[in-house]
Amino acid sequence: MTEFGLIDHIRTLCAALPDAGFEGIGDDCAVLPVGGNESLVFTTDLLCEGIHFLRHSAEPRTLAGKALAVNLSDVAAMGARPIATLLSLALPADATGRWAEEFVAGYCAASERWKTALVGGDTTSAERHITISVTAIGRVSDRCLKRRSAARSGDAILVTGTLGASGRGLRDLLEGRPDTEAARIHLSPEPQIEEGLWLGGRTEVHAMMDLSDGLASDIRRILAESHAGAEIDLERIPVAEGSDLETALCGGEDYRLLLTADAAQTERLCADFHDRFGRTLHRVGRITGPTDGRALWLRGGEPQPLDYAGFEHF
Amino acid sequence: MTEFGLIDHIRTLCAALPDAGFEGIGDDCAVLPVGGNESLVFTTDLLCEGIHFLRHSAEPRTLAGKALAVNLSDVAAMGARPIATLLSLALPADATGRWAEEFVAGYCAASERWKTALVGGDTTSAERHITISVTAIGRVSDRCLKRRSAARSGDAILVTGTLGASGRGLRDLLEGRPDTEAARIHLSPEPQIEEGLWLGGRTEVHAMMDLSDGLASDIRRILAESHAGAEIDLERIPVAEGSDLETALCGGEDYRLLLTADAAQTERLCADFHDRFGRTLHRVGRITGPTDGRALWLRGGEPQPLDYAGFEHF
Numbered sequence: 001m002t003e004f005g006l007i008d009h010i011r012t013l014c015a016a017l018p019d020a021g022f023e024g025i026g027d028d029c030a031v032l033p034v035g036g037n038e039s040l041v042f043t044t045d046l047l048c049e050g051i052h053f054l055r056h057s058a059e060p061r062t063l064a065g066k067a068l069a070v071n072l073s074d075v076a077a078m079g080a081r082p083i084a085t086l087l088s089l090a091l092p093a094d095a096t097g098r099w100a101e102e103f104v105a106g107y108c109a110a111s112e113r114w115k116t117a118l119v120g121g122d123t124t125s126a127e128r129h130i131t132i133s134v135t136a137i138g139r140v141s142d143r144c145l146k147r148r149s150a151a152r153s154g155d156a157i158l159v160t161g162t163l164g165a166s167g168r169g170l171r172d173l174l175e176g177r178p179d180t181e182a183a184r185i186h187l188s189p190e191p192q193i194e195e196g197l198w199l200g201g202r203t204e205v206h207a208m209m210d211l212s213d214g215l216a217s218d219i220r221r222i223l224a225e226s227h228a229g230a231e232i233d234l235e236r237i238p239v240a241e242g243s244d245l246e247t248a249l250c251g252g253e254d255y256r257l258l259l260t261a262d263a264a265q266t267e268r269l270c271a272d273f274h275d276r277f278g279r280t281l282h283r284v285g286r287i288t289g290p291t292d293g294r295a296l297w298l299r300g301g302e303p304q305p306l307d308y309a310g311f312e313h314f
Numbered sequence: 315m316t317e318f319g320l321i322d323h324i325r326t327l328c329a330a331l332p333d334a335g336f337e338g339i340g341d342d343c344a345v346l347p348v349g350g351n352e353s354l355v356f357t358t359d360l361l362c363e364g365i366h367f368l369r370h371s372a373e374p375r376t377l378a379g380k381a382l383a384v385n386l387s388d389v390a391a392m393g394a395r396p397i398a399t400l401l402s403l404a405l406p407a408d409a410t411g412r413w414a415e416e417f418v419a420g421y422c423a424a425s426e427r428w429k430t431a432l433v434g435g436d437t438t439s440a441e442r443h444i445t446i447s448v449t450a451i452g453r454v455s456d457r458c459l460k461r462r463s464a465a466r467s468g469d470a471i472l473v474t475g476t477l478g479a480s481g482r483g484l485r486d487l488l489e490g491r492p493d494t495e496a497a498r499i500h501l502s503p504e505p506q507i508e509e510g511l512w513l514g515g516r517t518e519v520h521a522m523m524d525l526s527d528g529l530a531s532d533i534r535r536i537l538a539e540s541h542a543g544a545e546i547d548l549e550r551i552p553v554a555e556g557s558d559l560e561t562a563l564c565g566g567e568d569y570r571l572l573l574t575a576d577a578a579q580t581e582r583l584c585a586d587f588h589d590r591f592g593r594t595l596h597r598v599g600r601i602t603g604p605t606d607g608r609a610l611w612l613r614g615g616e617p618q619p620l621d622y623a624g625f626e627h628f
């Protein structure tokens with residue numbers, strides 16, 4: 001079974017369970033309305049040694065920041081403010097000393113920087129490999145909450161920054177060049193917390209999610225949840241300097257935000273975004289009517305026979 | 315650094331972080347007041363193959379139930395009702411097929427039984443060993459919330475059932491006797507959800523926690539948080555049939571509730587508990603005045619030179 005096959009299997013079985021006031025699975029975070037027109041949102045990620053990081057090439061302080069960042073990015077993608085995390089560590093004997101101390105120091109420094117509390121967790125021994133589990137909690141006004149299911153036919157599709165730097169950085173690391181800017185970006189992603197909050201406050205923004213597996217894969221989740229199709233203009237993809245189109249679409253781990261917005265108000269939205277953040281909000285395509293949830297990739301307006309797939313974990 | 319050394323290190327670093335409205339670390343769960351005289355509580359646990367379970371001796375369905383149960387037990391220990399969980403799985407290639415399907419089916423069946431939603435999670439590949447991370451969320455009226463820090467001098471110390479069956483069961487399993495009742499109890503612990511809710515509603519109950527590492531270790535956490543001491547009467551420890559005193563005190567994983575209550579009202583509390591659940595609430599000792607947080611172990615009223623320690627994970 002593939003990763004997404006297993007997730008679909010879980011979703012099917014879950015549907016029969018009580019919802020306890022939660023909205024269904026399908027977004028970057030689970031959503032629990034708590035009254036007062038507010039909701040809490042929840043997300044969790046596992047990082048495994050040998051799969052997501054190699055101990056000898058990842059400084060524990062840097063890795064800790066990344067473990068936190070990828071979760072905060074999911075919270076930001078809902079238009080929510082991250083408020084706290086829980087951190088669990090499974091540590092083999094040779095990681096319980098300096099490695100653990102450095103990791104925890106880095107995690108707390110990153111928590112301070114992103115203004116999140118560390119409110120709980122678990123520590124245990126492990127046979128051989130380090131495993132890191134982070135659960136993040138965010139808070140959001142219900143009117144600012146953004147979901148994957150809210151894309152509407154005719155919406156513009158936008159991304160909050162260039163794509164492909166992280167994928168390029170991973171290649172640099174694997175090829176023994178840990179000192180490039182792309183490698184630094186791969187190791188130390190920045191969750192777009194302020195961007196997510198700002199976009200959450202704009203009513204012309206409809207659907208939103210974060211780009212963790214690559215645009216080619218992630219856009220399909222908005223399309224599936226929104227029962228829509230999309231046309232993406234390949235020449236509009238903002239490829240990061242030193243990267244390439246395929247990496248920008250499939251490399252993953254860019255942690256930019258992917259959103260759809262009312263096309264008629266997109267020019268103003270992009271101008272205001274630039275005023276606020278000094279950076280470009282890139283328009284890369286548009287949502288089309290109900291389809292089978294696939295994206296059409298266009299060059300010069302002509303469909304291209306691309307079969308880009310994002311990263312699957314197994 | 316030991317497990318508790320690392321936890322202390324984390325707590326010290328955390329203290330400088332914003333609290334985001336959460337109460338500090340120190341209980342079975344983190345507590346977030348959400349208004350309307352209600353709080354949400356959060357807890358998380360990691361289970362690692364080779365440390366917490368052996369793949370060949372743990373049925374994935376049974377293991378899934380246990381992974382959920384140990385988290386729900388932490389929620390119950392706060393007097394809260396568990397409402398939902400997030401589940402993350404790191405799976406080596408040889409566990410992505412039937413093992414994963416069986417695990418997920420077992421997890422959903424246990425969720426249905428204990429009336430909790432499954433609202434999110436993560437799945438990823440792993441190099442070699444399975445890792446399971448569960449985060450549980452509970453809801454509680456603020457007047458029912460029980461903390462480790464609330465024990466008062468003179469309180470009776472009570473436990474909600476017999477102790478030592480799980481430790482005995484682990485020994486049975488390790489010695490090749492998987493079919494004993496104790497082995498079944500070890501593999502399929504029952505979180506005392508209804509007991510926790512009922513005790514949460516009793517104002518004469520002061521401090522509460524769940525017994526996961528063993529009474530000898532766990533009582534010290536109530537004493538540390540409450541700045542108190544304790545006297546435990548060894549002849550009053552309710553040793554499970556087929557187990558022994560040391561296993562009852564140090565074996566861990568019994569998932570009973572450990573609580574303190576106003577001594578003057580304890581007789582009535584125990585009678586009402588028996589009426590409600592048909593089982594005994596066992597009185598095992600009393601909280602004494604401020605001390606260094608140690609428990610005195612008495613036999614026939616005489617201090618015993620015991621140095622029992624609970625389970626430390628590394």
